Amino acid sequence: MRARKTAGRFTGAMKHDSISKTLGERFASAVASVAGDACGPIDSQVRPAGDPKHGDYQCNAAMSLARRLKAKPREIAQRIVDAVDLADIAEPLEIAGPGFINVRLRTEFLARYLGEVPPPPAASPAPVSGPPMDRLGMPTVDAPYKTVIDYSSPNIAKQMHVGHLRSTIIGDVFARVLMFEGHEVVRQNHVGDWGTQFGMLIEHYGDKAVPSHRTHADALAAIEDDYRVAQERFGSDEAFADAARLAVGRLQSGDVEARRVWESICGESRHAFGEIYKRLDVLLEEADACGESFYNDRLAPVVDELVERLRPREAGQRGSGPYAELREDGGALCVFLYDEKGEAAFTNQDGDPLPMIVRKSDGAFLYATTDLAALRYRIKELGARRMIYVTDARQKLHFRMFFAAARAAGWAGDEVALEHTTFGSVLGANRKPLKTRTGKNVLLRELLDEAERRAYDVLVERDRGIEGSRDREERDEDEKRAIARRVGIAAVKYADLVRDRNSDYVFNWDSMLAMQGNTAPYMMYAYARIRSIYRKAAERFGSPDVYAAGVVLSLGAPAERDLALRLVRFRETIDSVAADLLPHTLCNYLFELASDFMRFYESCPVLQAPDEATRLGRMRLCDLTARTLRLGLWLLGIEVIERM
RNA sequence: GCGCCCGUAGCUCAAUUGGAUAGAGUGGCAGACUUCGAAUCUGAAGGUUGGAGGUUCGAGUCCUCCCGGGCGCGCCA
Incomplete structure (x- = not known):
């Protein structure tokens, strides 16, 4: 029978791809030959079997193909089985149920596939950060692309808290996975280092020194305390508030003294963030910080370009695909987005079109402007083909509007993928967002301290219950602490x-x-x-x-x-x-x-x-x-x- | 009011994006250490997938309507 002809032939090319991909390709050509040209591209629908009884993998293409070919599913399945060549990989295929094709891999194939995994390199195990030494022989992808991942993004002058945990951890996985696959990954920590809050701090410090304690974490904690004091003064002291507003202007116009204060605040903050990143064992480092201030000079040009590219349409021009237009509304410059039918794509609580504001009525820019400037920079200057934003789910609407505007303005073409990977909130036992007993944000460093402490307690408790293990008796206090540190953070x-x-x-x-x-x-x-x-x-x-x-x-x-x-x-x-x-x-x-x-x-x-x-x-x-x-x-x- | 997300075993969650008899962990129950690390493993029990319709060979997954929860909705980010 046919299955015997190529039995035992195992091509070296196999090890470069996953089993799933290899089976997918083999079935795809078989399905295409069965379907003929009439049906267009067809998904071969190869996936791991849901139940071991049905084998290791299954191809489910026959059922959907049957309708298009107006034939019986099981007959189609048989024709696919006849056309596909899997003798080197699988046992003879079986057709089951309405037309499932079940694939059971030959055990000999599994042994040989695993047998081709090379031994680990001598320097393994892997270093603490940086790419892994041991890839298990897995090659990189054929067509790498440049990816920008925007994640973590804490605010300067504030300590990192539990709200930054998920973005930092999740974004870092994307960076690692895509880097491992051979893509060029650019980590972007879009820190909040610009805005009116710095006016308060600059005025508050005056010509005094910005705190710098023994550790950066302590310094940042002191700065955050000062920030709260400054906020209170801002609310109660009219003269201070006016001065703070003037200080914002001084900072923006490049005043040397204002700049000095701002830079030392940013420096201490970034150092403190770096300490947290190191403890968290993420790839992100200080050099990845590219904050809002970086785009300061690009905001006005971005808006100018929007004016140019998003001219309001005449009534007769509408209704031909989604579009955007820029116009003033209530003194603010707004991008209005429309769908295919020419109707407002987003509406507010009154049902009126909801704009994305890119310049406030007082002339200041907002985060939407900064996001657009950053996107434009990352595509045009960094050459990003894929952009991943890791933020919480509450910003979904903003990102939908922001992406739509970026597409409409022509900055992001079809060749660029824009992905907003959202995540949910971290809740406390009360099912409300996690806070301290006093209602404040849980600081990341305190959370990590507790993780290590609790891991240590668990370790000691386990050790007490078990006797006779040499590994356990031998280890000293330092080793226990080191284990607890790793386990707690992990x-x-x-x-x-x-x-x-x-x-x-x-x-x-x-x-x-x-x-x-x-x-x-x-x-x-x-x-x-x-x-x-x-x-x-x-x-x-x-x-x-x-x-x-x-x-x-x-x-x-x-x-x-x-x-x-x-x-x-x-x-x-x-x-x-x-x-x-x-x-x-x-x-x-x-x-x-x-x-x-x-x-x-x-x-x-x-x-x-x-x-x-x-x-x-x-x-x-x-x-x-x-x-x-x-x-x-x-x-x-x-x-x-x-x-x- | 509109939009997005969610509702699965007592509890915490999966389900290969429309595939076959909905799976894990945990808790409780019953077992396995003179034997490679018991921080483990093996059993059995546990379900009208919030409810009702619909689409089709096939629905936890898609469409409609209810019930219940979370989040968002113009000069903050």
């Missing part, structure tokens, strides 16, 4: 990433620090457990080269095959995060991987395997799992530890 980050970013989530220390369930500690434990096997193996058998040519992955046991199948799906999981920007799918993958490993570990003895060949093969599976966990967690911004 727990906070993972708890944030594990949920669909669009929904709100309730912040809960106990569940994020729990060692069971889909948590960072569980994942890190799985890694540490594998590393422990390696240490034991080294004692008993020396340090065998599990990547030596003679070592084979037999995958005879069901748990071995399940684990192997999971491992080969890593690449397609990364691809999907890069495309859909949903980090929780990677979390779910890693949890499944860790679970599969635990099952394998329970049922397949490694160090006590029946023979050396089996032992080495299983050790290799262990190592591949450890490396996948390490890389996967790295992509999530989480560093593993060798013992915990």
